[in-house]
Amino acid sequence: DSGVTQTPKHLxxxxxxxxxxxxxxxxGDLSVYWYxxxxxxxxxxxxxxxxxxERAKGNILERFSxxxxxxxxxxxxxxxxxxxxxALYFCASSAPAGKETQYFGPGTRLLVL
Amino acid sequence: QKEVEQDPGPLSVPEGAIVxxxxxxxxxxxxxxxxxxxxxxxxxxxxxxxxxxGNKEDGRFTAQVDKSSKYISLFIRDSQxxxxxxxxxxxxxxxxxxxxxxGKGTTLSVSS
Numbered sequence: 001d002s003g004v005t006q007t008p009k010h011l012x013x014x015x016x017x018x019x020x021x022x023x024x025x026x027x028g029d030l031s032v033y034w035y036x037x038x039x040x041x042x043x044x045x046x047x048x049x050x051x052x053x054e055r056a057k058g059n060i061l062e063r064f065s066x067x068x069x070x071x072x073x074x075x076x077x078x079x080x081x082x083x084x085x086x087a088l089y090f091c092a093s094s095a096p097a098g099k100e101t102q103y104f105g106p107g108t109r110l111l112v113l
Numbered sequence: 114q115k116e117v118e119q120d121p122g123p124l125s126v127p128e129g130a131i132v133x134x135x136x137x138x139x140x141x142x143x144x145x146x147x148x149x150x151x152x153x154x155x156x157x158x159x160x161x162x163x164x165x166x167g168n169k170e171d172g173r174f175t176a177q178v179d180k181s182s183k184y185i186s187l188f189i190r191d192s193q194x195x196x197x198x199x200x201x202x203x204x205x206x207x208x209x210x211x212x213x214x215x216g217k218g219t220t221l222s223v224s225s
Contacts, residue, residue, distance in 0.1 A: 002156065002158070004156075033212065033213075042201075042215055042216070042217035042218065043157070043201065043203075043215040043218075044215075045212035045213065045214070048211075048212060056211065056212055058212050090156055090157070101145070101147055101159060101162050101205075101213075102159075102213060103159065104149075104156035104157045104158070104159075105156050106155060106156045107155075107156050109154075
């Protein structure tokens with residue numbers, strides 16, 4: 001158990017809908033990262049937040065957005081969902097000192113029908 | 114050319130075998146190299162973390178980094194059926210606090 005929690009574990013929805021994925025980082029970690037894992041693209045970085053501020057953006061679509069709250073939990077919002085958005089979405093967190101690498105949560109499996 | 118290349122396998126070995134997993138990369142700025150293990154339907158789990166070139170050993174696992182060749186390896190000695198998983202290499206330019214760039218993963222199956 002990495003200490004990173006994600007909810008829900010599974011999500012089934014329809015095209016055009018909007019969903020919110022939630023992540024709680026390890027105790028004391030200030031950075032939260034979101035990754036998408038699909039069969040064809042592998043694990044790809046989406047976005048990073050550090051202590052409530054956006055720190056870096058990767059291959060994140062404009063239909064996707066994220067935020068980190070004062071209690072450090074983070075939410076990833078996916079809107080106007082398409083079939084191709086079906087994937088595993090992982091959250092990871094890292095320690096503020098930067099001496100450790102990222103620890104991943106169990107993921108949310110999203111299926112868009 | 115992808116930044117990180119990893120042979121997807123699958124790789125099948127008998128119990129007790131030595132396993133060699135490899136990744137190549139194109140970005141010479143990468144300095145931090147990691148190996149993650151991912152069991153089916155689970156999140157990636159950090160196995161090894163190394164900085165720059167050299168070797169690092171942890172139990173049955175040895176990670177090697179050759180920056181001159183842009184090549185990293187993970188060796189598993191005395192492989193066990195419980196080692197059956199997908200192994201992902203990952204890299205970053207800076208220490209924790211930046212995005213990790215992953216290989217697509219190699220699926221390993223160890224038979225008893």
